[in-house]
Amino acid sequence: MTAIYFSGTGNTRFCTEKFSEQAGCTQIFSIEDSSAVSEISESKDIIFAYPIYYSNLPKIVRDFIVKNSNIWREKNIFIIATMGLFSGDGSGVSARLFKKFGANIVGGLHIKMPDCIGDVKALKKSCEENLQTIQASVRKINSAAECYKNKKPTGEGLNFISHMAGLFGQRLYFYSKTKNYTDSVKIRRDVCTGCGKCEKLCPMKNIRISEGKAVSGNMCTLCYRCFSNCPQKAITILGSKVLVQHKIENYEDKL
Ligand SMILES: Cc1cc2nc3c(=O)[nH]c(=O)nc-3n(C[C@H](O)[C@H](O)[C@H](O)COP(=O)(O)O)c2cc1C
CATH class of the missing domain: 3.30.70.20 (Alpha-Beta Plaits)
Structure with a gap:
């Protein structure tokens, strides 16, 4: 079993490590590691994690999946999506892509974490509130990892209703934000x-x-x-x- 993640400000790295620890997975890599692709290729069971941007995949994550389209065939992939508040089908957005490349999606998990957009007022919470959010998420991760270990993985974000919630709740209006890389810095x-x-x-x-x-x-x-x-x-x-x-x-x- 191998866990692969992308994380901008650490939330997703943290959640991947917690889940992996509880699920008994000792191999954890970032998509930025040069060995990530070969590690995935050698493993049948994959935990794949990323943050949600506008109910969609970060462009860097989408490109990683597409660029390495040949390595997902017949992999059993459990997807973890972290978010500040809402994604609808956060795990579904990559699940549909992975399926196109021949993967078997075994489950999904949505984790609420502090919002990382630190130059926009919306969704800002105090440090104490953020800490409580993280503590609640650790409890959720532990319980989901137990289910995964017992071969009853959670399926958050993967059904039709989640798909519609993600699409009409956000993605449709913000699709252009994650379509390309930007010059926003x-x-x-x-x-x-x-x-x-x-x-x-x-x-x-x-x-x-x-x-x-x-x-x-x-x-x-x-x-x-x-x-x-x-x-x-x-x-x-x-x-x-x-x-x-x-x-x-x-x-x-x-x-
Ligand atoms: C550009 C951008 C767009 C985001 N869009 C959403 C969103 O649609 N819904 C949501 O709940 N959180 C959204 N977030 C918050 C992140 O998904 C959340 O903070 C995530 O846990 C960050 O993970 P990281 O620290 O691993 O990068 C967005 C963050 C960024 C930077």
Whole structure:
């Protein structure tokens, strides 16, 4: 059994590790690891996890699945989708793609986590409320992992009603947001010190340091990792002001 995830600000990494620990899976990889594809190829049972963006797959995740379309055939895939509030068919969006490539979908799980969009006011909660959300999610993960171990996996987000909820609840109106990579990253030159942290962390290699300042290209997958880790708070993406830099690490030692 192998677990594979993508995570911008750590929520999905955290949930994948918790689920895997409880389900007895010791092999955990990020899609950014160079060995991820060969590890998947060698494993029959896969746990695949990602965050939901606008009730859809992050572009980087969709591209990973499609680019490696030949490795999913006859794999038993359990899907975990993390979200701030609602996705409808968060696990269903990848399930339909995996099925197209010959995979067998064994179940799905939706996990509510703190919202990672730290430059837009909507959905913001206090640290205490976020901590309670994470604690409730850990309980849900533990129980779902037990079901998975006992060969009665949960099936959240996979039925027709979830599909309609995801489609009409959100995806239809926001489809363009995840269709392509974007040039949405804005970096304040007057504040940036050119420390290079964003350049190192960007999963798309979309940021580089030029003449002592960070410069962004047009290949952003909207993961908020650069935003959340900028020591100068010089980066914004969808909004224009840094309100909160969410990182799961800020909560992990309080759990
Ligand atoms: C661009 C973007 C769009 C998002 N859209 C949704 C959404 O449609 N529904 C939702 O509940 N959460 C949404 N979220 C919140 C994330 O899914 C959630 O915070 C997730 O757990 C982040 O995971 P990560 O820390 O592994 O990146 C969105 C986040 C981003 C960055």
